[in-house]
Amino acid sequence: MSLQSIIFEKSDRTNVLVQVLDQLLLPYTSKYVPIYTIDDGYTVIKNMQVRGAPAIAMVGALSVLLETQLLTNKNFTATQFFYDVSSWAPIRTRLTERLEFLLSSRPTAVNLSNALKDISSILHNCEDLTSFNSEVFDYTCKLLDEDSTNNKKMGDNGAEYLLKSLEMENFAEDFAVLTICNTGSLATAGYGTALGVIRSLWKDSVAKTDLSQSPKKIKSGKPRLAHVYPLETRPYNQGSRLTAYELVHDEIPCTLITDSSIAYRIKTSDVPIKAAFVGADRIVRNGDTANKIGTYQLSILCKQFGIKFFVVAPKTTIDSVTETGDGIIVEERKPEEFKLVTGTLIDNNGGIMRPAMNENNEPINAQVGIAPPNAQVWNPSFDVTPHEFIDGIVTEEGVFVKNSQGNFDLQALF
Numbered sequence: 196m197s198l199q200s201i202i203f204e205k206s207d208r209t210n211v212l213v214q215v216l217d218q219l220l221l222p223y224t225s226k227y228v229p230i231y232t233i234d235d236g237y238t239v240i241k242n243m244q245v246r247g248a249p250a251i252a253m254v255g256a257l258s259v260l261l262e263t264q265l266l267t268n269k270n271f272t273a274t275q276f277f278y279d280v281s282s283w284a285p286i287r288t289r290l291t292e293r294l295e296f297l298l299s300s301r302p303t304a305v306n307l308s309n310a311l312k313d314i315s316s317i318l319h320n321c322e323d324l325t326s327f328n329s330e331v332f333d334y335t336c337k338l339l340d341e342d343s344t345n346n347k348k349m350g351d352n353g354a355e356y357l358l359k360s361l362e363m364e365n366f367a368e369d370f371a372v373l374t375i376c377n378t379g380s381l382a383t384a385g386y387g388t389a390l391g392v393i394r395s396l397w398k399d400s401v402a403k404t405d406l407s408q409s410p411k412k413i414k415s416g417k418p419r420l421a422h423v424y425p426l427e428t429r430p431y432n433q434g435s436r437l438t439a440y441e442l443v444h445d446e447i448p449c450t451l452i453t454d455s456s457i458a459y460r461i462k463t464s465d466v467p468i469k470a471a472f473v474g475a476d477r478i479v480r481n482g483d484t485a486n487k488i489g490t491y492q493l494s495i496l497c498k499q500f501g502i503k504f505f506v507v508a509p510k511t512t513i514d515s516v517t518e519t520g521d522g523i524i525v526e527e528r529k530p531e532e533f534k535l536v537t538g539t540l541i542d543n544n545g546g547i548m549r550p551a552m553n554e555n556n557e558p559i560n561a562q563v564g565i566a567p568p569n570a571q572v573w574n575p576s577f578d579v580t581p582h583e584f585i586d587g588i589v590t591e592e593g594v595f596v597k598n599s600q601g602n603f604d605l606q607a608l609f
């Protein structure tokens with residue numbers, strides 16, 4: 196069973212329950228946090244307890260649904276003073292402010308902004324709280340369902356595209372791929388974006404493997420994914436805590452590497468590295484892409500070594516307004532997230548790494564300092580990869596490549 200970042204219990208549409216997996220505690224602790232209000236949504240998004248552009252948008256939208264659900268509850272409204280519930284007009288005004296507040300939680304990923312724009316227009320067109328609540332319920336259900344379906348399409352589109360290009364080059368061997376950022380089930384409604392392509396490639400690889408032979412052989416003399424190199428990547432080493440965790444969970448052969456060893460790994464890998472698949476937080480009109488810090492340097496190294504570099508993202512990650520990457524606001528994280536490492540205390544007994552437990556048998560979390568406390572730091576969460584370095588943009592609609600002038604035409608996605 197795949198990992199689940201959002202639990203959305205919706206069998207009773209008037210009594211929806213939502214919990215999100217606290218990704219800051221992974222990989223040693225799986226703990227779900229309940230969401231009841233927009234403040235709860237804001238907090239888990241801002242603190243990075245929920246991560247990944249699609250998951251952030253879904254949790255944001257769900258938090259609006261939950262707050263609206265509370266407003267339909269007479270016991271709740273009778274004991275609060277935050278909303279003036281005497282009529283729809285003041286509720287609508289307050290909700291408009293609340294959407295703006297929620298949007299300020301994370302600025303770079305466009306999915307949250309796209310979802311809140313949709314909710315804002317629902318709000319604008321609704322005549323009462325009950326119909327708003329009901330429409331936001333339908334909207335969030337659709338958002339989650341479509342994300343999951345589109346990820347599978349994207350995964351298969353990307354895998355098919357790479358395998359065909361390799362066949363066209365007459366490459367018929369095992370290969371490896373690189374990946375950066377958190378793009379799997381934890382970052383989405385399931386399956387993932389860049390990690391979704393890797394999942395589809397791995398499914399294809401298993402189908403091409405003759406399991407009856409030892410060592411296992413390729414059945415068909417065709418290219419086959421044999422290994423994945425996820426990068427460890429900040430903030431909070433999301434590649435090691437989340438991406439490697441998902442790959443290990445799904446038993447996809449992988450080796451975690453530091454972001455500073457990309458070039459040397461490409462040069463020395465026994466299995467040739469043929470592609471890099473990365474996610475996106477915002478793709479602007481010319482194809483420039485904001486994604487996890489380190490993506491830009493990965494793209495430059497891929498170009499240097501002749502490795503194909505693909506961005507994988509759903510249409511919800513498209514910013515159809517901003518023209519180029521220069522218009523993207525890149526979020527900076529707090530210096531403490533750089534100067535301190537937070538994680539589970541490990542009882543490293545004889546090389547067996549187990550979490551140290553407290554008196555309630557729960558893993559103990561700890562922080563250690565890894566930089567002078569007064570050192571100045573620069574800690575951007577993302578960077579922007581210029582479209583020149585991107586070979587293809589993989590979406591649920593297909594794989595977009597550049598024309599002979601080196602430009603993407605993404606009109607079909609706007």
Ligand SMILES: CSC[C@H](O)[C@H](O)C(=O)COP(=O)(O)O
Pocket residue numbers: 243245246247248249251304375376377378379382383388433474475476486487576
């Ligand atoms: C799933 S698409 C890519 C991601 O949204 C992104 O770059 C990523 O790695 C996760 O971002 P995060 O900053 O951890 O929320």
